[in-house]
Amino acid sequence: MSAAVMASPSLAAQRGILGAVLLVAAWEGLARGLDLPSYVLPAVSDILASIWSNRMLLTQAAGYTLFEALAGYGVGCLIGIALAVVITMLPPVRSVMLPIATAINSVPVVGYSPLILLWFGIGVASKVVMVAMAVSFTVFLSTLAGFDRVDRRAVDLLRSFGAGRFKILFRLRLPTALPLMLTAMRVSTVRSVIVAIVTEMLGAYGGLGWIIYQAVLQIDFVQVWSAIFVASAISLTFFGLIGAIERRILFWT
Amino acid sequence: MQAGLQTKETGPVGSLEDAAEPLLELRAVTKTFGEVTALARLDATIARGEFVTVVGPSGCGKSTLFNIVAGLEEPDTGGVLRFEGRSCHAADLLGQVSFMPQRDLLLPWRNVVDNAILALEVEGVPRQQARAQALRMLPEFGLAGFENQYPHQLSGGMRQRVALMRTFLFERGLMLLDEPFGALDALTRAMMQRWLLDVWQKYRRTILFITHDVDEAIFLGDRVLVMTARPGSVKLEQVVDLPRPRRPEIVTAPEFIRLKRILLEAIEEESIKSFQSATVREQTS
Ligand SMILES: Nc1ncnc2c1ncn2[C@@H]1O[C@H](COP(=O)(O)OP(=O)(O)O)[C@@H](O)[C@H]1O
Numbered sequence: 001m002s003a004a005v006m007a008s009p010s011l012a013a014q015r016g017i018l019g020a021v022l023l024v025a026a027w028e029g030l031a032r033g034l035d036l037p038s039y040v041l042p043a044v045s046d047i048l049a050s051i052w053s054n055r056m057l058l059t060q061a062a063g064y065t066l067f068e069a070l071a072g073y074g075v076g077c078l079i080g081i082a083l084a085v086v087i088t089m090l091p092p093v094r095s096v097m098l099p100i101a102t103a104i105n106s107v108p109v110v111g112y113s114p115l116i117l118l119w120f121g122i123g124v125a126s127k128v129v130m131v132a133m134a135v136s137f138t139v140f141l142s143t144l145a146g147f148d149r150v151d152r153r154a155v156d157l158l159r160s161f162g163a164g165r166f167k168i169l170f171r172l173r174l175p176t177a178l179p180l181m182l183t184a185m186r187v188s189t190v191r192s193v194i195v196a197i198v199t200e201m202l203g204a205y206g207g208l209g210w211i212i213y214q215a216v217l218q219i220d221f222v223q224v225w226s227a228i229f230v231a232s233a234i235s236l237t238f239f240g241l242i243g244a245i246e247r248r249i250l251f252w253t
Numbered sequence: 254m255q256a257g258l259q260t261k262e263t264g265p266v267g268s269l270e271d272a273a274e275p276l277l278e279l280r281a282v283t284k285t286f287g288e289v290t291a292l293a294r295l296d297a298t299i300a301r302g303e304f305v306t307v308v309g310p311s312g313c314g315k316s317t318l319f320n321i322v323a324g325l326e327e328p329d330t331g332g333v334l335r336f337e338g339r340s341c342h343a344a345d346l347l348g349q350v351s352f353m354p355q356r357d358l359l360l361p362w363r364n365v366v367d368n369a370i371l372a373l374e375v376e377g378v379p380r381q382q383a384r385a386q387a388l389r390m391l392p393e394f395g396l397a398g399f400e401n402q403y404p405h406q407l408s409g410g411m412r413q414r415v416a417l418m419r420t421f422l423f424e425r426g427l428m429l430l431d432e433p434f435g436a437l438d439a440l441t442r443a444m445m446q447r448w449l450l451d452v453w454q455k456y457r458r459t460i461l462f463i464t465h466d467v468d469e470a471i472f473l474g475d476r477v478l479v480m481t482a483r484p485g486s487v488k489l490e491q492v493v494d495l496p497r498p499r500r501p502e503i504v505t506a507p508e509f510i511r512l513k514r515i516l517l518e519a520i521e522e523e524s525i526k527s528f529q530s531a532t533v534r535e536q537t538s
């Protein structure tokens with residue numbers, strides 16, 4: 001059993017690497033073979049070369065975006081979990097909060113971006129707020145679902161030991177909710193980078209989204225792709241990191 | 254806390270009163286769930302140090318009775334609940350009774366020791382102290398060497414012993430065990446029964462024990478309560494006057510057979526009733 005568990009991720013990783021290599025090869029062959037113009041599809045090698053020559057600019061922009069994404073992610077996770085805890089601990093709040101949260105969440109977060117940019121300016125703050133909103137809703141809804149998954153009989157067992165709400169929260173509800181909570185946090189990594197970049201494209205002083213926007217204005221599509229590649233690398237690393245943490249924490253599942 | 258309980262049980266002061274006064278008393282306890290009446294005017298008395306077994310057709314309200322005594326469900330008004338000589342609400346019993354539900358309900362993210370100390374932790378005993386206490390008890394529960402295993406790595410019998418250990422570590426005057434051996438195979442079950450009697454004799458707890466197995470009820474109990482079909486109440490109280498310690502062969506003793514006949518007859522009657530009412534319900538619906 002442990003052998004299978006050990007083997008399956010590495011097999012998946014092998015397949016993933018193989019798929020990526022094939023994709024890059026096909027891309028390179030297509031772009032070079034058909035001599036496609038760069039506004040249709042630049043060759044991978046050109047993009048990588050451009051990344052290398054613009055490494056200072058891209059590193060700086062990546063740092064800018066990463067900061068926004070991480071800050072928003074951290075704040076969003078905290079808010080999402082805190083809201084779920086409050087609603088669970090104070091059931092009357094639930095019937096008031098849940099419809100409001102659902103209503104706000106029913107519009108894609110990007111829909112709020114003009115307002116957020118208006119209120120928080122086009123600096124870092126508006127990106128952090130946007131990311132935090134996107135992340136907090138996902139984490140909130142999943143954590144709440146996780147809390148609701150708790151076995152009533154287990155709650156009763158703890159009550160029979162004399163446990164109050166807080167002891168039941170920490171010893172039972174939080175661990176029960178952890179798998180769903182961490183799944184939401186893993187999915188949110190990619191979302192946080194995407195939302196940061198999209199918001200930057202709507203107005204910013206820096207970051208990968210800002211670079212993409214400027215590059216489009218200058219009709220420099222190799223640069224657009226360079227920024228996209230860097231953004232993907234950040235997303236995948238972030239995703240993989242949280243995924244690894246998730247597997248370590250959830251040893252019992 | 255522990256010391257307080259001990260002086261109550263064995264201390265010289267007031268021990269005469271204590272001997273006379275039952276630990277738990279239920280008078281005309283009724284519980285309805287909407288349309289369903291689970292318990293109807295149930296009377297029962299449990300003395301200190303007694304091992305009382307409860308048998309009855311399934312669905313007759315045995316678990317409901319336990320939920321009330323554990324403080325999890327409030328009975329309907331009109332009945333009387335007395336614990337340690339005081340009239341009380343069911344909710345007052347939360348934290349006062351050590352309750353083992355029908356399922357083991359071990360927490361998958363906790364290893365054997367940490368599952369066993371759950372109740373102690375809730376009580377506020379420091380973790381290290383609670384763990385040390387649990388580690389000392391492990392061999393007695395046949396779990397020596399398994400302290401770091403997780404529930405999914407254990408057999409059914411072992412999981413049940415962990416749940417029992419969790420119940421024992423929560424030292425209270427009254428223990429409620431809801432079909433603790435119901436899911437075990439016959440051999441494991443027989444072993445667990447003997448083992449439970451040993452542990453009970455050593456720790457001298459008062460035990461209320463639900464089972465659907467008449468042999469088990471007689472083998473373990475000082476007294477057997479037979480419940481009626483739903484709505485549940487006590488149909489028959491049978492004292493089991495077999496000597497202790499009880500050997501496995503006792504199940505073939507004439508007195509054992511005689512008790513078994515009496516109990517089976519009473520249970521049979523109730524099972525037929527509950528079967529008939531079930532079929533009538535099916536026909537009318
Ligand atoms: N929380 C509840 N809500 C509604 N009905 C219940 C509840 N608990 C028990 N009952 C009903 O009460 C009856 C007795 O159940 P229970 O005490 O579990 O029986 P037993 O343990 O003897 O098999 C059953 O008909 C069951 O459906």
Ligand SMILES: [Mg+2]
Pocket residue numbers: 315316355
């Ligand atoms: Mg039951």
